[in-house]
Amino acid sequence: MPLDYKIAESTLANGLRVIVSEDHSVPNVTVDLWVNVGSRHEVEGRTGFAHLFEHLMFQGSANVASGEHFSALMAAGGRLNATTWFDRTNYFETVPRGAMDLALWMEADRHGHLLDALNQENLDNQRDVVKEEKRQRYDNMPYGNALIDIYAAVFPKGHPYHHATIGSMADLDAASVPDVQDFFRAHYGPNNTVLALVGDLTPEEGFTAAQRYFGGLPATASARREPVEPLPPLPEPVRDEHLEDVPSDHLYIAFRLPVDDTPEFFASSLAMDAIGGLTTSRLCQRLVRREQSATSVSAHAMGFVDGVSLGFIMIDVAEGLSADAVEAAACEELVRFAEQGPTPVEMESAMAQTERSWLSSLASQEERADHICHFATLQGDAGYINTFLDRFGQVTPDQVQQVAATWLTPQSRAVVAYLKQDGATL
Amino acid sequence: MTIKESVIARPPVSPPEPWSFPDAQRTELANGLGVVSYDIPGQYVISVCLAVPMPLDREPRDREGVATIMARTLDEGTALHTAEEFAELLERKGIALGAGVNDGGLIVNLDVSKRHLSEALDLLSQAVREPAFPANEVSRHVKARLAEIDQERAVPAQRAAIEFIATYFDPDERASRPTAGDKPTVAVITPQDLVAFHAANVVPAGACVVVAGDLSDVDVVAEVEQALGSWSGTGAQTLEATEALRAPDAARVVFLDRPGSVQTEFYIGCRGPDHGVEGGWAPYQVLGFVVGGSPNARVDAVLREDKGFTYGIRSGFRPRRRGGMFLTSGSVRADSTVEALGLLLDILDKAREGFTAEETQAGVDFIGKTAPGRYATADTVAEEAASLSLEGLTTEFTTANLLALADVDAPALAGAYNRYVSGQWTVVIVGDASLYAEGVRALGRGEVTVVPA
Numbered sequence: 001m002p003l004d005y006k007i008a009e010s011t012l013a014n015g016l017r018v019i020v021s022e023d024h025s026v027p028n029v030t031v032d033l034w035v036n037v038g039s040r041h042e043v044e045g046r047t048g049f050a051h052l053f054e055h056l057m058f059q060g061s062a063n064v065a066s067g068e069h070f071s072a073l074m075a076a077g078g079r080l081n082a083t084t085w086f087d088r089t090n091y092f093e094t095v096p097r098g099a100m101d102l103a104l105w106m107e108a109d110r111h112g113h114l115l116d117a118l119n120q121e122n123l124d125n126q127r128d129v130v131k132e133e134k135r136q137r138y139d140n141m142p143y144g145n146a147l148i149d150i151y152a153a154v155f156p157k158g159h160p161y162h163h164a165t166i167g168s169m170a171d172l173d174a175a176s177v178p179d180v181q182d183f184f185r186a187h188y189g190p191n192n193t194v195l196a197l198v199g200d201l202t203p204e205e206g207f208t209a210a211q212r213y214f215g216g217l218p219a220t221a222s223a224r225r226e227p228v229e230p231l232p233p234l235p236e237p238v239r240d241e242h243l244e245d246v247p248s249d250h251l252y253i254a255f256r257l258p259v260d261d262t263p264e265f266f267a268s269s270l271a272m273d274a275i276g277g278l279t280t281s282r283l284c285q286r287l288v289r290r291e292q293s294a295t296s297v298s299a300h301a302m303g304f305v306d307g308v309s310l311g312f313i314m315i316d317v318a319e320g321l322s323a324d325a326v327e328a329a330a331c332e333e334l335v336r337f338a339e340q341g342p343t344p345v346e347m348e349s350a351m352a353q354t355e356r357s358w359l360s361s362l363a364s365q366e367e368r369a370d371h372i373c374h375f376a377t378l379q380g381d382a383g384y385i386n387t388f389l390d391r392f393g394q395v396t397p398d399q400v401q402q403v404a405a406t407w408l409t410p411q412s413r414a415v416v417a418y419l420k421q422d423g424a425t426l
Numbered sequence: 427m428t429i430k431e432s433v434i435a436r437p438p439v440s441p442p443e444p445w446s447f448p449d450a451q452r453t454e455l456a457n458g459l460g461v462v463s464y465d466i467p468g469q470y471v472i473s474v475c476l477a478v479p480m481p482l483d484r485e486p487r488d489r490e491g492v493a494t495i496m497a498r499t500l501d502e503g504t505a506l507h508t509a510e511e512f513a514e515l516l517e518r519k520g521i522a523l524g525a526g527v528n529d530g531g532l533i534v535n536l537d538v539s540k541r542h543l544s545e546a547l548d549l550l551s552q553a554v555r556e557p558a559f560p561a562n563e564v565s566r567h568v569k570a571r572l573a574e575i576d577q578e579r580a581v582p583a584q585r586a587a588i589e590f591i592a593t594y595f596d597p598d599e600r601a602s603r604p605t606a607g608d609k610p611t612v613a614v615i616t617p618q619d620l621v622a623f624h625a626a627n628v629v630p631a632g633a634c635v636v637v638a639g640d641l642s643d644v645d646v647v648a649e650v651e652q653a654l655g656s657w658s659g660t661g662a663q664t665l666e667a668t669e670a671l672r673a674p675d676a677a678r679v680v681f682l683d684r685p686g687s688v689q690t691e692f693y694i695g696c697r698g699p700d701h702g703v704e705g706g707w708a709p710y711q712v713l714g715f716v717v718g719g720s721p722n723a724r725v726d727a728v729l730r731e732d733k734g735f736t737y738g739i740r741s742g743f744r745p746r747r748r749g750g751m752f753l754t755s756g757s758v759r760a761d762s763t764v765e766a767l768g769l770l771l772d773i774l775d776k777a778r779e780g781f782t783a784e785e786t787q788a789g790v791d792f793i794g795k796t797a798p799g800r801y802a803t804a805d806t807v808a809e810e811a812a813s814l815s816l817e818g819l820t821t822e823f824t825t826a827n828l829l830a831l832a833d834v835d836a837p838a839l840a841g842a843y844n845r846y847v848s849g850q851w852t853v854v855i856v857g858d859a860s861l862y863a864e865g866v867r868a869l870g871r872g873e874v875t876v877v878p879a
Contacts, residue, residue: 125734
């Protein structure tokens with residue numbers, strides 16, 4: 001279905017791409033900056049650094065005190081945060097229109113002049129905070145490290161996606177003030193950043209404000225490297241088993257997928273839905289409903305830009321059932337799907353759910369800004385939000401089958417298994 | 427010229443545009459079902475919420491969890507369709523359907539793109555009016571809930587929450603036990619239990635359907651009348667709700683021993699108000715922000731930004747249908763357990779001395795000025811309206827509450843805080859007791875009981 005969200009784009013002389021999407025339905029503006037640096041750019045011995053750096057962006061800059069970014073914008077009615085991922089780092093706030101200039105001024109100050117305020121104390125404090133984030137989300141949780149294990153099993157050592165964005169405790173400990181300075185100089189600068197302004201403003205107002213606050217920043221970021229060589233599917237199965245004190249056996253069956261923003265990746269995403277993502281997916285029907293050998297099944301396709309993407313199926317094995325038998329059944333379904341391809345109903349369902357979830361994700365200014373920045377930063381086209389569904393809709397059942405036969409076979413799977421200790425399986 | 431001099435002067439903030447919560451259109455069908463709609467241009471995914479008042483204490487004591495299992499099996503087979511057929515009908519139209527219960531009742535929610543709204547309402551109607559509760563689907567969901575209980579007990583934050591309600595509430599209160607039921611009562615739930623519970627409780631009188639989104643060219647009342655107008659049935663008389671009592675010995679410390687934990691989880695609370703509190707709800711929203719709602723709030727200013735003990739600890743007032751709680755929760759590095767708990771309780775207690783005008787204003791501004799963004803999408807509007815309806819309120823409450831923020835000043839905050847916070851904390855800790863229980867005892871913050879997690 002055709003979408004017509006307004007998109008206007010301009011590039012400042014220093015390389016900052018500015019995209020304005022005018023929408024007066026709410027008297028707010030979302031200010032969203034994507035920097036083309038993520039954990040894929042980290043070097044060995046410094047994993048977790050892009051994310052630690054993102055925390056330091058809240059600890060003050062030349063004209064902003066530590067913590068003031070949060071306190072000043074929240075008191076003006078702002079909701080804000082930042083996130084780091086394999087491919088990129090983003091900083092965002094949604095503010096009343098009258099606070100947009102303050103938000104831009106504060107963003108320009110930290111994106112241009114962070115190092116004026118950087119000190120050992122800030123680094124030590126946020127290193128501690130990040131280590132608690134890691135413990136809370138990963139180390140102190142059942143199955144908390146499953147995703148980290150999946151990345152390591154699917155991508156070879158040294159590959160940009162082999163290590164997780166959160167990094168390792170040892171590498172976090174090793175991070176120094178000079179590391180922060182080098183990272184800022186190499187990766188941060190208007191020529192490696194996209195700014196989206198979405199909401200209650202005109203393109204002219206947005207471009208003028210961007211020029212006013214960011215126009216004076218020099219183009220300091222170094223050139224991006226080319227994407228690494230594409231990876232083929234795994235040549236043979238990989239297995240990583242953990243015997244742990246977990247409540248039930250979990251299987252994660254993971255695959256390499258084609259690189260993002262290609263018909264092949266869209267097809268692989270539809271295949272993952274049909275195999276394990278929909279509530280009517282083949283694995284849900286067989287394992288959860290009919291055989292009741294699994295309590296739940298889910299499937300995910302994560303699009304990446306560096307030559308390869310990731311897909312995985314998560315199976316929560318039912319109490320007393322054999323994880324091996326469940327895995328064998330899942331492999332049978334993979335083989336069958338690769339032979340048959342999707343049914344018309346599977347195609348219709350996966351397309352319909354993709355359409356609804358895409359429209360839902362465009363419903364708020366924040367998420368719309370996020371999508372705009374995503375595609376502008378990583379794929380180039382800021383107008384993508386209006387055309388994605390049409391491109392996705394062109395994928396044919398044959399393409400889905402072909403992709404499944406190439407990428408989603410038992411032979412090319414990596415299995416990460418978290419199994420209950422004490423042989424609790426009957 | 428230095429960098430600082432080259433930077434443009436800090437711009438002032440101009441006041442926000444006036445804004446009000448979206449207007450509601452309200453009507454009631456002949457069967458007593460309320461219909462509330464919000465036309466929000468540009469929201470192409472329509473959100474529908476059906477709220478059915480159904481106090482949880484209507485569950486038989488030996489079948490607790492029956493309301494949740496019922497909610498989860500409404501779409502697992504109906505008079506006309508098997509579970510698999512029904513799932514396919516939903517999925518082919520891209521409909522997301524979910525249902526759950528809280529202490530006030532059942533909420534069924536549905537998201538659908540505008541062009542499939544009629545089909546979606548028809549399927550909602552079938553699920554709500556004619557669920558078949560097939561035996562194999564019911565037993566599957568019972569087993570899934572039993573497995574879920576094991577998962578909840580393994581996650582420190584959830585384990586802490588379960589122990590907290592058991593410690594905080596009087597054991598005679600339904601609120602002292604998990605909303606979705608515990609193993610002994612869930613394990614014995616049968617299809618017959620669901621049929622009986624459904625017939626007695628899921629009725630149109632007093633229920634309310636909320637439709638929010640871009641409703642241009644949609645006749646909402648006619649659509650709902652078509653789908654749900656012939657729904658009939660009368661349920662149990664709803665008694666006036668009363669506040670769940672706190673246990674006489676609730677002000678104490680329970681330390682759940684989880685050997686080897688690299689973090690310690692805290693769950694701390696005392697009594698709080700519901701939305702109808704005398705003097706208004708607005709100060710309590712502001713208090714949540716000022717005490718524990720941001721990295722610069724009182725709690726995290728010390729425990730995160732100064733000490734680096736935590737990724738974040740949050741405080742807030744949590745209203746129930748009647749009464750409520752003031753809760754603070756989060757996790758800290760294991761070896762900081764004793765110091766962090768002492769600091770945290772000191773911060774919460776010291777707040778009784780009052781708040782500065784500056785932090786009060788920051789809280790008032792945050793709550794008030796973020797409202798347009800917080801209520802910008804169809805799903806947030808529908809959920810707000812549906813959940814308030816279970817308390818007998820409408821979104822007029824939301825609007826009035828936002829206006830009342832103008833009167834919240836520092837003395838009002840201190841008064842509101844002291845009305846409920848007296849230092850009588852229920853404290854639940856999940857961590858390595860062999861290393862830290864003695865230190866916690868030495869804090870002198872109440873009797874400490876160590877139990878296995």
